Amino acid sequence: MRLTVFGATGGIGQEIVQQALSAGHEVTAVVRDPSGFAVTGPALAVFRADLTAPESLREAVAGRDAVLSGLGARKRADAGITTRLTRSVLAAMEAEGTRRLVVVSAAPVGPEAPGDGLLDRTMRSMISAVLKDVYADLTAMEAELAASTTDWTSVRPPKLTDKPLTGTYRRVVGGTPGAARTISRADVAHAMLGCLDDPATVKQGVGVAY
Known part of the structure; x- marks a missing residue:
């Protein structure tokens, strides 16, 4: 496939690029520097492109089979950037x-898992409160996806780690x-690539975790 990756310098973005190349895909990595x-x-x-200018991005996505985005706020002060860039x-x-787009979001943006106990519900509530601006940004980003004409998928991981790729995780x-x-950035990238040709994931959020 011919793929374009945004946020290619980030932890998940670099994993997407590396794994896609290893799988034999042709990859365009969009970067600011x-x-x-x-x-x-x-x-x-x-x-190289200015991610705030859509016209400058058209060449990067023209004729591609799919686009993947690892764009996201790296700290609370960056909240709002994900929606703007997406x-x-x-x-x-x-x-x-x-048409095909797969992005990374976060577990708190999705629904609560049925049967989660008090500990998990409490942890989710605390994390959502601390990072409320970041998750508000991701929620707004997902609203932009839903309003678009693209065949989008939003992959929603919990806490990210830098552990190696396993290829073994749960997906809902x-x-x-x-x-x-938890889940590693490498496995999130693996899950995102796996969604590309899975029609069941089109216009859906996909929860992933160990």
């Missing part, structure tokens, strides 16, 4: 007629795995 991007490969193109990606995709389309506490 190529000097901060260390991934290389014969099937990789690095595209809006630019959506505008570029819609202008070029590129339209819901959240019970006692969803």
